Amino acid sequence: MKQIKSCKTHSLISVFVLGILMLTSCTTGYKNDGKEVTWHTWNEGSGHHSRKVNADPETFEILNDDYGRDKTHAFYRGDIITGADGHTFRVLEKGFAADKSNVYDKGELMKGVEPASFKIHSYELTEDKNDFYYNGKALNVRDKSSFEILKDNSGENTNWGKDKYNGYYLNGTVIPNIDYATFHPIDAQRLIQSGYYAADKYKVFFKGKEIPGADPATFREVDFSIGQDKYRVYQKGIPTQIKDYNKLTQFGSLMYSDGTHIYDLDFNILQGADVATFEHISDNWYKDASHVWWINKLVRGQIQKHLVLSKSHPSREERLWTLIMEKMTNTCFIRIP
Secondary structure, three states: OEOOEEEEEEEEEEEOOEEEEEEEEEEEEEEEOOOOEEEEEEEOOOEEEEEEEOOOOOOOEEOOOOEEEOOOOEEEOOEEOOOOOOOOOEEOOOOEEEOOOOEEEOOEEEOOOOHHHOEEOOOOEEEOOOOEEEOOEEOOOOOHHHOEEEEOOOOOEEEEEEOOOEEEEOOOEEEEOOOOOOOEEOOEOOOOOOOOEEEOOOOEEEOOEEOOOOOOOOOEEEEOOEEEOOOOEEEOOEEOOOOOHHHOEEEOOOEEEOOOOEEOOOOOEOOOOOOOOOEEEEOOEEEOOOOEEEOOEEEOOOOOOOOOEOOOOOOHHHHHHHHHHHHHHOOOOOEOO
C-alpha cells in the first residue's frame, strides 16, 4: 500500500522583460511495500529523505499524510505517539486525532481532554464538556454556556474571550471581576496590530494583565504593541516617559526622537546620542557624528579614516564594519589581499 502526497507549484517571476518559469514539486507521507513502512519528506533545500517507521507492515494503515496506525500503535509523521491506542485511533480534522481515552493535536497529547465530547471550532479553539482550549491550553472557563471569543471591528476573532464572570486572554490567563458589558479588545489604528490590549470601563489590560493607571476611555493602540492614553505612551503594557507618540520621529524600526532625545524601542534615552546628527545607517546600525550603535549598544573604538583588511575574504562582521565606516566618513576603503 502506498500513499504519497504530491503537489506542483508554478510561480512566474518577471524581471523587466524577462520571465522565468520555476516548477517545484514536493512529496510527503507514508509508504508501505508490505515488508516495511517508511516515512518520506522532501524539501527544496535538501531534497528527498526517508526513514523506517517502527510499525507492523501487515496491519499498518495510512490514515492521512501525517497519521497512521497499526494493531498496536498510532503514528504522527513517522513517530510513535506515546500511549496512543492503535486499535481505536482515528483522525478528526485540522490536525486533531483521538483514541478511546485521549485527544491529540498534531501528535501531541492534549492532557485531560475527553474525546467523547471533544469539539473542534478552529485550528486553535476546541472544547470538551469541561472546558475550552486554545492551542491545546485549557482556558479555565468558569461558565461555558456564556463563553465567547471576542471579535475586532472587522469581525475577526481576537486573542480575548469572556463569560458572564471573567475575561480571558487566550494564553490561559483568567481576568476576574471584569465589567461584562464593556469588556472589549482594543482595535489598533493601523492595519497590522498586536491584539495584546483590551479594556472595560474601569481598567486596561495587556495580555491579560492590568495596566495600573491607564485610562480606558482614551486608551488606543497606536503602533504594534504600543499603547497611548491621555497621560502617556505604553510599550508592551509598560508605562514610558513619552507623552505623545504622534510627536515622535522614527529612525529605522528601532529608534525614535522627540527633538530633544533619542529613544530606543523601549523608549529609554539613548545616552550620548546627538539628536542633530543622529541617523539610521542600515538594518540595526545607527550613528551620530561621534558614535556608532548596534541596536542600542554603543560600539566603542576610534573612527579611522582608512580601514585596511588583511584577509582576501573578510568575515561578515568585517564587511559590515566596512560599510559602516564608508557611510560615516564618505571614503572608500582599501583592501589588501
